[in-house]
Amino acid sequence: MKSEYRPHWLIVAPCAVLAFTTSSARAADPLPSWNDGAAKRSIVAFVEKVTRPGSAEFVPAPERIATFDNDGTLWCEKPLPVQLYFLVDRIRTLAPQHPEWQTTEPFASVLKGDVGAALSGGERGIMEMFMATHTGTTTDEFARIVQDWIATAKHPKTGRLNTQMVYQPMLEVLSYLRANGFKTFIVSGGGVEFMRPWAERVYGVPPEQVVGSSVKTKFELRAGTPVLVRLPELNFNDDKGGKPVGINEHIGRRPVMAFGNSDGDQQMLEWTAAGPGARFALYLHHDDNVREFAYDRQDSLARLDKGLDEAKAKGWTVVSMKDDWTTVFPSVK
């Protein structure tokens, strides 16, 4: 697949650290990594109007639900979404038990190091790889596999841990909303059991506030001990029209605020914006080729045409990563 990556990380790092260390000097600003532009002002103005008692658009605390896409909204999804690197590493780990993978696509391409070719075969092959690598264990075993992997997995270009490739400005939005009585949820096309083992540590979002795609699971007694076994069958695809469905099923309230960055988030943003009373929809536009990756409607993997067009047409808050963020990634301790 086409990469638009430009390796300017070393140039950017000092600026990022500077922006981060000076944040304590302006403690009153809940969003120090945001430039004082229209996007930041729209977030603050919205939160102030829905939380000010007596405001015509006041929203009681229990109804303050905010939903965030994960890949490309809370952390970096380029060159590939992180869960695909997990999938690739799982294929390599499990390969000795599957000699047939050496000659069976799409596994053979992965084992030859050509992930692009493996992915280009389409949805069916990708789903086959997901089922072969994400199921067959108990839920407890899978959580440990994810925990072990995420503890050391690094971004292929920056060498940072993937959990350090999260967006500092969005971490600030999460904290700011929680400080204002919001419950923050992740609503992602990614696997719910891939995200839950680390989402609380990295984002402050507890497992019960993570909504995602899932496989079917089955309750079993093994020698008298109850386990939940992950079956090789898709249970729920939490993407596009599935996002409002997942929100309704898991949260049971329409969000007051929603944050996304692709066509996969479009229906979540529509569903949120169409609610009665004050609603807020934000679309993050990846236009920063220097500090992250610029990708847009011509992108090969993500679908980005309709969401961005609708965001502009409907006056949702559109964030330019390049212009609106002083810092992209947190400083590394």
Next chain:
Amino acid sequence: MKSEYRPHWLIVAPCAVLAFTTSSARAADPLPSWNDGAAKRSIVAFVEKVTRPGSAEFVPAPERIATFDNDGTLWCEKPLPVQLYFLVDRIRTLAPQHPEWQTTEPFASVLKGDVGAALSGGERGIMEMFMATHTGTTTDEFARIVQDWIATAKHPKTGRLNTQMVYQPMLEVLSYLRANGFKTFIVSGGGVEFMRPWAERVYGVPPEQVVGSSVKTKFELRAGTPVLVRLPELNFNDDKGGKPVGINEHIGRRPVMAFGNSDGDQQMLEWTAAGPGARFALYLHHDDNVREFAYDRQDSLARLDKGLDEAKAKGWTVVSMKDDWTTVFPSVK
């Protein structure tokens, strides 16, 4: 179906009111409607040991998850579970649009007033009635239908609102746990969208903490307005082995405490009790023919054999409604 109801409500009512009004005199007791027996002591001892800092069995607040079955655990499920009365009323309401129901079972029996006959036809007919009465609307429309119905729906024997047929001692447990940092969840075989419209008002459990059975829903744009349409297809049956599955899918943490009253709750209790560290499982035994309904292993609708046997064998807390509760229902204002 067999009813073991004994109409002693008038005799009991003064005692109930007395017990309720004297509760303020012993404000230090978080469970005033519980007799000072083994059941009450086991609840208090467990909560104290998992919340006391420095305790060997201390559980950090984010992990304090408590799950409650609804029918027969939080509110009365006799003579029939409340949702079946809703179903019956929906059939009557919709009958003019379905002239074929007059001669088609199980609808015809319902319209003749013989609900027992309609239910005796088995699971398939019951599911057919559920789909005919619980789907075809948007989620917003269905919530309004439930709200309107629950506002006036009364118990057929006591004449109380169904929302007043909740168990006062269990309301106290819910409050007591929340005051000790627990998140309280409902995990019920009942419909999640049947419970959410009133669970927050009645139990203090917000929609995002209600897990239940569900039908599939579909995102649609109607004249540009997004809606979620309820489809006549079961999505998830949150009963028996489905309860741990639903807990894992929605909450993503194993409960520390679980409360049930039937074989439908057995796997939830097993799953909870089998977790590492301190765990608590409670089984409510309906043995009070005077103040509620005594029903046990010979019951025709609920399945109660295995759960109670396992509760006793494993030393879970078994509550005798007759002996452990000073009051069953809250006083009516």
